[in-house]
Amino acid sequence: GQENGLVSESTQTSAALFKKACKVIPGGVTANIKYFNPHPLMMEKGKGSKLFDVDGNEYIDYLLCYGALILGHGHHKVFEAVTKQMMESGTTIFGTPHKMETTMAEKLIELYPGIEMVRYTNSGLEATLLAIRTAVAYTGKQKIAKFEGHYHGGYDQVLVSVNPDMDRAGEAAAPKAVGESRGLPDYYLQNTVILPFNDLEATEKILRDHAHELAGVILEPIQGGIIPANQDFMTGLRKITEELNIVLIFDEVKTGFRLSLGGAQKIYGIKPDITALGKVLGGGFPIGAIGGKKEMMMISSARGSRDILTAGAENTDKQDPLYHSGTYNGHPTILAAGLATINVLEQEGTMDKLFARTQLLRKQLEEVYKSYGLTMQTLGMGSIFNIILGEGNIKNYRDMSQSNTKLRKQIDYELLKLGVYTKPLNRYSMSVVHTEEDIHRTVAAHDEAIKRVLN
Numbered sequence: 001g002q003e004n005g006l007v008s009e010s011t012q013t014s015a016a017l018f019k020k021a022c023k024v025i026p027g028g029v030t031a032n033i034k035y036f037n038p039h040p041l042m043m044e045k046g047k048g049s050k051l052f053d054v055d056g057n058e059y060i061d062y063l064l065c066y067g068a069l070i071l072g073h074g075h076h077k078v079f080e081a082v083t084k085q086m087m088e089s090g091t092t093i094f095g096t097p098h099k100m101e102t103t104m105a106e107k108l109i110e111l112y113p114g115i116e117m118v119r120y121t122n123s124g125l126e127a128t129l130l131a132i133r134t135a136v137a138y139t140g141k142q143k144i145a146k147f148e149g150h151y152h153g154g155y156d157q158v159l160v161s162v163n164p165d166m167d168r169a170g171e172a173a174a175p176k177a178v179g180e181s182r183g184l185p186d187y188y189l190q191n192t193v194i195l196p197f198n199d200l201e202a203t204e205k206i207l208r209d210h211a212h213e214l215a216g217v218i219l220e221p222i223q224g225g226i227i228p229a230n231q232d233f234m235t236g237l238r239k240i241t242e243e244l245n246i247v248l249i250f251d252e253v254k255t256g257f258r259l260s261l262g263g264a265q266k267i268y269g270i271k272p273d274i275t276a277l278g279k280v281l282g283g284g285f286p287i288g289a290i291g292g293k294k295e296m297m298m299i300s301s302a303r304g305s306r307d308i309l310t311a312g313a314e315n316t317d318k319q320d321p322l323y324h325s326g327t328y329n330g331h332p333t334i335l336a337a338g339l340a341t342i343n344v345l346e347q348e349g350t351m352d353k354l355f356a357r358t359q360l361l362r363k364q365l366e367e368v369y370k371s372y373g374l375t376m377q378t379l380g381m382g383s384i385f386n387i388i389l390g391e392g393n394i395k396n397y398r399d400m401s402q403s404n405t406k407l408r409k410q411i412d413y414e415l416l417k418l419g420v421y422t423k424p425l426n427r428y429s430m431s432v433v434h435t436e437e438d439i440h441r442t443v444a445a446h447d448e449a450i451k452r453v454l455n
């Protein structure tokens with residue numbers, strides 16, 4: 001059918017390789033999200049804004065490794081920085097402290113209003129996990145609140161109500177905790193409180209009811225990178241969490257460096273207590289980080305090294321440190337890639353140009369869909385957006401789930417055939433190397449895809 005409409009002749013090698021992968025890798029993919037019908041495309045090369053699959057097909061890439069590749073594929077500054085770091089140091093990693101850890105921390109403190117100190121992890125997942133553990137340690141409370149539809153990585157505490165079935169999700173103003181995976185211990189369903197995004201009144205009520213047991217609230221300030229929190233909602237949430245001694249955690253893994261160099265917090269003018277970063281921070285390599293208030297961050301300490309604690313954290317000197325470890329934390333090769341990436345983004349006009357290109361693409365896409373009489377809006381901020389085939393003001397997961405994903409999927413499959421890559425139904429991320437020519441081709445491909453689907 002239309003939904004499985006990848007042209008088999010032009011993606012034969014992908015199909016064969018995928019079949020082979022399925023024999024040794026469950027489902028043929030190393031992350032469930034990477035699968036799509038009838039088989040995902042196996043990529044072989046990247047260059048700038050383009051991806052090339054094993055059959056030699058060329059695609060304009062809007063997946064950009066789920067947003068991580070803000071400089072596109074193979075940016076020379078990143079390649080140079082990584083090579084230089086390895087060649088000059090003579091190693092890939094020291095396994096000890098080194099000065100670039102401080103350089104990057106100073107950079108993050110300069111850019112992010114809520115960051116006073118920094119610790120590194122190896123992924124965004126680990127960053128939000130560490131943020132949550134810090135909140136629990138700091139407050140002595142046990143539960144965490146998260147918003148329905150928000151994703152914070154694939155682990156037990158937050159694999160709850162990310163993409164829940166409406167028939168199990170309860171009332172909009174009092175959403176139920178719905179597990180997103182087999183194998184989740186009941187503990188996490190019982191200790192994760194679900195909140196309705198952009199509904200301040202309902203959120204406040206739930207937070208007040210659970211205040212005595214809530215260590216932290218974690219949220220994506222822009223859900224999925226595309227649905228912004230209302231300013232009033234943000235301001236209100238900051239005020240209430242402060243009053244109730246609940247740690248406010250911004251998960252800026254996706255929004256960091258993509259909405260502004262200082263993330264969503266810079267745009268909203270709100271200081272979260274803890275910020276989680278990842279993706280762009282690693283310049284295409286795996287990394288995560290948390291940064292936050294000194295008094296909270298200082299709970300982290302190498303186990304057994306109480307000296308670190310007593311050196312700066314007056315209020316924690318009688319407590320055990322929070323355990324935070326990782327063989328590859330603060331990886332010098334990756335920090336070199338990240339610093340090179342930030343350096344490019346900081347060059348005057350770079351972010352503005354990126355945002356202007358994104359706006360141009362959004363505007364032109366809107367015009368194309370409109371010309372076919374389709375109800376469509378683009379939703380997003382900065383360098384991320386998505387195409388929503390539906391009307392009305394979309395302010396949370398439930399609104400979003402009303403849109404026409406069947407038609408959208410059909411168009412996305414046609415787009416793959418026409419050389420525009422995004423995983424069906426995925427959002428669009430832009431890079432600084434996407435050109436006006438890319439935009440022109442992308443808009444023309446949409447025009448053709450819509451024509452084919454509607455015929």
Ligand code: PLP
Pocket residue numbers: 066123124125126128151152153154220251252253254278279287288
């Ligand atoms: N938080 C958000 C908002 C994300 O978008 C992601 C990844 O998509 C994560 C956390 C998890 O990051 P990672 O995939 O690096 O573990």
